Amino acid sequence: MPKISAPTIAAHRAQTRERIMAAVASLTRTQGIDEISMTDVAAAAGITRTALYNYFPDKPALLLAFTEQVTSGFVRRYQDELPSDATAAERMSVFVRFQLEGIVQHPHPAAAELGASLGPDAYQALADHVAPMQRLLVEILRAGMAADEFDAVPAEATAKLVLALIGAQRVPLSRGETAFDDAHALVTAFALRALGVDAGTVERAVHRRA
CATH class of the missing domain: 1.10.10.60 (Homeodomain-like)
Incomplete structure (x- = not known):
């Protein structure tokens, strides 16, 4: 002992x-x-x-605890480091950057693959632990729509699409097939243009740091 x-x-x-x-x-x-x-x-x-x-x-309990800690740290960091005067487009850019940094710092398979290896109960618990990040993204989308920065979209469904865009960079980043800044620019620009944001605003948001 x-x-x-x-x-x-x-x-x-x-x-x-x-x-x-x-x-x-x-x-x-x-x-x-x-x-x-x-x-x-x-x-x-x-x-x-x-x-x-x-x-x-067991391992599922350990990984769920770790996931909860990482998620809580992400939310705290986002709330602490993001300037209060940031636009919704800039908030989206920072969200994407922080998520991609998490992928680089803690490489792991997509949630569905990880859940399959841990079992259905652990997968549901895993989904519950990462839910705060999706809620944060939904808030960004709703704020952007309220401020007329974003086109009107179904926030919950769109948040899932943005997270899927981020997740699609997991393998290229882990294999060194894409540079971090390139992945960030690609996901952020694609998401913002899909939300109706003009090219100049997209460019400024991509280069805004928290």
């Missing part, structure tokens, strides 16, 4: 959980989230596999 260095057992558990999540994050950059094993995670976190099972009963 690892030596308890924290002042309380609760603090020790929190520290160990953080090490586990950091281990998953590190492993996904080299192996991909679908390829890592509980043994890999335990070794990277510096704990025994038995200790790991005290925190997460």
Whole structure:
């Protein structure tokens, strides 16, 4: 059993959980989230596999916890770093950029493929965990329509299409077949032009950084 260095057992558990999540994050950059094993995670976190099972009963539970942490971090980052004066087009650009950065930092298969390997229950839970990102995108679309920046579109369905555009860059980015900035420009410009945004505004949005 690892030596308890924290002042309380609760603090020790929190520290160990953080090490586990950091281990998953590190492993996904080299192996991909679908390829890592509980043994890999335990070794990277510096704990025994038995200790790991005290925190997460199986791989689906571990990956769902990791997905929830990544999603929460994405939403916080978006809210903290996006300037309050940003237009809807600029917000869309930043959303796409942050999503693509997540793909690069934590390579993993598309949700359907990952869900198939984890089972239907875990897939539904996975979908529930990533829902906040889709809601955030829906808010961007609705704000753009309210401000007459975007053409009127069904927000929920359009959000899914934009996420699919982002997801389509997963393989080209992971294989080095496209540069990050090119992928960002392609997805952002395609989505904004589809929403009726003029070319000049698209160009400014693509190059606006958070």
